[in-house]
Amino acid sequence: MYSLSWNLIRSIAYFAFVSATLSTPSSNWTYRIPSKVQNGTAHARFEIDTSGGNLSLSSRQTLDAPHLNRINANSFDWWYFDAVDEDNPHTSLVVTFFTSSATAFPFLDPDEDSVLIAFVWASFANGSSWAGYLPSSLATVDIGGKGKQASLGIWEDTGFRWNALKEDLSAYEVVLNVPELEVKGRLGLVARSPPHLPCGVQENITSLQIAPHIGWVSLVPDALGSVDITIQDTHLKFQGAAYHDKNWSDRNFTESVRTWYWGHGRLGSYSIVWFSYLAINDPTNTTYVSSYVARDGDILVSECDASLLTVRPTGPPNTTGGRYPAFVGDLPDGFKLDFVLPENTRMRVNVSTRAKVAGDGEYYMRWTGNMTGEVVKINPSPVVQESSLTGVAVFEQFHMQEQDS
Missing domain, CATH: 2.40.370.10 (AttH-like domain)
Structure with missing residues (x-):
């Protein structure tokens, strides 16, 4: 490069x-x-x-x-x-x-x-x-x-x-x-x-x-x-x-993109941004991510370590909406986000689609939606520190690989 x-x-x-x-x-x-x-x-x-x-x-x-x-x-x-x-x-x-x-x-x-x-x-x-x-x-x-x-x-x-x-x-x-x-x-x-x-x-x-x-x-x-x-x-x-x-x-x-998940939103007092990406024709199947969480304007996480963020589509039973890795035409109901935060804590977020803003229904979609979440302390048993967090988001996906390719 x-x-x-x-x-x-x-x-x-x-x-x-x-x-x-x-x-x-x-x-x-x-x-x-x-x-x-x-x-x-x-x-x-x-x-x-x-x-x-x-x-x-x-x-x-x-x-x-x-x-x-x-x-x-x-x-x-x-x-x-x-x-x-x-x-x-x-x-x-x-x-x-x-x-x-x-x-x-x-x-x-x-x-x-x-x-x-x-x-x-x-x-x-x-x-x-x-x-x-x-x-x-x-x-x-x-x-x-x-x-x-x-x-x-x-x-x-x-x-x-x-x-x-x-x-x-x-x-x-x-x-x-x-x-x-x-x-x-x-x-x-x-x-x-x-x-x-x-x-x-x-x-x-x-x-x-x-x-x-x-x-x-x-x-x-x-x-x-x-x-x-x-x-x-x-x-x-x-x-x-x-x-x-x-x-x-x-x-x-x-020539670059297989799967691209991006989004941002406001969740209670938290600002969050996520990006999860798979490259086309990548024999290593490397997951590229970038995670960002700030609270009241103070950055908690701003990293690209794949162990600090997991993004997965969710879908109804007997559909391909929740399949990962995804293919052209897979349409989720939303996404599950798992952010690793400092001091042995995690933020778990459910993102649900509300309005279709753009897209062709196959290769590309952008939505607005609701978010719910919680912050959990691992002690080592999980203890909920903050619950019932709510907010709104804008998020998108690109799926560029055909299933039979």
Whole structure:
């Protein structure tokens, strides 16, 4: 695997354009991303400078930058934001800013020429859902400025944009002013817990790979989300659990992924994020995980040790919904999560599906749902420390392996 260091990739002109000198961490970095597939090899940033075991302000801002030197036919990079109503998990909003072709990420429109796709999904209290997108002619991402310019993304000609409201990226707004889709409003996020890197923050250089060729960072693992948006005469206004992350790869999605389970939510006073992954055609059947648990904003776990998190689908009897490893078409009722926490404790969580937000019912699904959980002390006999924890979540699965393959 070819990996560029943090300093090297920031010194390369992204698609032959950077608007500032790169000598000072406080400089503003502007990336202009063209809409057409680029020729040449895509190189990815899969590590970040964390000197002294700290995530500095400049490194934190870099997390929100593009992580590929080009978008070719087999690479992808996206920015993802969501919020789910804390009172009714049927109600949610998701906005994603893609830089990818449908060849690299096959869940995009194969007839769309632009690699710059701004997408919005919504689900409503009555159980219905809606989705729409627009292609962009040019994407501009500004990183490293002060105040409201610390992170800014504009997908030109679409009316989609995001903006960091604080220099440390602890607050964002996503603004949609999209007459073509009859969508207008905003999603605000105010962080309730610190960022999560796949294996936590390490001593000098921290890896950003959740699995081979798959980069992932959760810049806002849990936020107070505020949604006020009108979608084709339906007004959505709610507060709830919100989230922001990024995924990227220098390789086609179907060449990497066998099974992908990801989700996040607010469970009582806890913020949780989970990621469990199997690679396609992997003879070792290695399980790649990343677990994150914070309580009242204090991180308890931020790790990628497979012994610290187990994620398993659940399904009704005589169905394949609870099968693991899973295959194309397996649809669970929910998931069981088992987090190992410090001081010989465990968090056990049941996640149940409520609303289908996106997906084709075979290869990909995203849901909102309810969570229930408890924290148990192992002494060595289990003793329940906290019970009746409840909350809401957004979660998804990809199953890319056919059963008879």
